[in-house]
Amino acid sequence: MRWMSLLEVIVAGKDCLVAGDSCSSDESCSPRLRTLRQCVAGNGNMKLGPGARSQCANAVSALLSSPLHGCQCKRGMKKEKNCLSIYWSLHQSVIHGLNLVENYPYETVHKDYDYVRLASITADAEAGLTTVNRCLDAAKACNVDDTCQKLRTEYVSVCIKPTAKSGLCNRPKCNKALRKFFDRVPEDYTHELLFCPCTDTACAERRRQTIVPSCSYESSEKPSCLTQMQICKADYVCRSRLAQFQYDCAPSETSPTGCKQDNYGTCLLAYTGLIGSTITPNYVDNSTSSVAPWCSCANSGSKQDCEDFMGLFSHNICLRKSGCRASHFIPLVCLSPFLF
Ligand SMILES: *[C@@H]1O[C@H](CO)[C@@H](O)[C@H](O)[C@H]1NC(C)=O
Numbered sequence: 438m439r440w441m442s443l444l445e446v447i448v449a450g451k452d453c454l455v456a457g458d459s460c461s462s463d464e465s466c467s468p469r470l471r472t473l474r475q476c477v478a479g480n481g482n483m484k485l486g487p488g489a490r491s492q493c494a495n496a497v498s499a500l501l502s503s504p505l506h507g508c509q510c511k512r513g514m515k516k517e518k519n520c521l522s523i524y525w526s527l528h529q530s531v532i533h534g535l536n537l538v539e540n541y542p543y544e545t546v547h548k549d550y551d552y553v554r555l556a557s558i559t560a561d562a563e564a565g566l567t568t569v570n571r572c573l574d575a576a577k578a579c580n581v582d583d584t585c586q587k588l589r590t591e592y593v594s595v596c597i598k599p600t601a602k603s604g605l606c607n608r609p610k611c612n613k614a615l616r617k618f619f620d621r622v623p624e625d626y627t628h629e630l631l632f633c634p635c636t637d638t639a640c641a642e643r644r645r646q647t648i649v650p651s652c653s654y655e656s657s658e659k660p661s662c663l664t665q666m667q668i669c670k671a672d673y674v675c676r677s678r679l680a681q682f683q684y685d686c687a688p689s690e691t692s693p694t695g696c697k698q699d700n701y702g703t704c705l706l707a708y709t710g711l712i713g714s715t716i717t718p719n720y721v722d723n724s725t726s727s728v729a730p731w732c733s734c735a736n737s738g739s740k741q742d743c744e745d746f747m748g749l750f751s752h753n754i755c756l757r758k759s760g761c762r763a764s765h766f767i768p769l770v771c772l773s774p775f776l777f
Pocket residue numbers: 638639642722723
């Protein structure tokens with residue numbers, strides 16, 4: 438078990454930036470990468486003639502035996518966007534009917550977050566329900582950690598500050614600061630803050646306000662989810678965060694954990710990776726623990742596609758159980774409307 442994960446790290450640990458550099462300095466690899474980038478230009482929607490198609494197919498099959506194959510990126514890394522653009526140049530080719538093995542953009546972070554640590558806590562879970570305010574504890578814990586305290590102060594101040602010009606907050610800056618917080622602060626702190634269990638509306642409202650919704654995403658009218666999803670997919674970072682979320686939080690009806698990947702920790706990590714993007718998810722109100730992005734399927738062209746997207750958040754057993762676990766509660770308690 439142990440050495441398997443280690444092996445996985447070694448195999449999957451190829452950085453697309455490094456792979457891209459080594460490809461560019463190789464005279465057989467670099468023209469193929471250039472060809473491929475042309476093939477996927479315009480989001481891969483460009484109509485290609487039969488000649489171009491076969492050129493693209495050739496480039497892909499040649500690149501499958503280059504360092505680019507199987508490369509990934511690190512979330513929050515420097516030049517993350519460049520790295521992801523290289524990742525997607527190969528993976529976007531799927532659009533042209535050239536299938537690649539199942540893959541996902543970000544390197545797996547191996548941490549025994551849920552199973553080891555939480556297993557020892559579940560025994561005390563119910564006792565903790567009435568005696569401890571975990572949301573308060575989480576905030577205190579964050580304050581004694583330098584990085585957590587600094588980056589939390591940073592996003593809060595950016596997100597609540599009205600700009601002199603418009604009197605409104607600076608949304609892009611707020612989202613950037615939120616992404617920085619969730620990318621850099623260890624999940625022990627961020628997950629406690631965001632998934633602390635609540636038993637009353639005051640607590641739940643405070644938890645909902647954690648990511649300053651009024652600045653980070655709220656607007657007078659909810660946009661269409663499909664529009665938001667298209668905006669997201671046009672951005673390498675957002676598209677990658679979504680792909681990672683779909684992979685790590687994929688539900689399973691046959692797995693006892695409810696997750697296809699059987700890992701609550703990586704599911705939550707992928708969930709927080711979406712905060713600060715066009716599809717930022719959050720608690721929808723202060724009387725339940727339902728989560729969703731700020732968008733609606735009311736006027737969507739394709740109702741089914743839209744509902745499928747919403748379902749990733751609102752009807753996802755894997756995500757629900759992951760949030761439950763993070764709250765240190767046994768599954769039964771998680772059925773309460775207040776818990777995740
Ligand atoms: C809960 O949400 C409702 C509706 O948004 C709001 O009116 C109410 O003040 C909130 N409750 C608390 C305790 O903040």
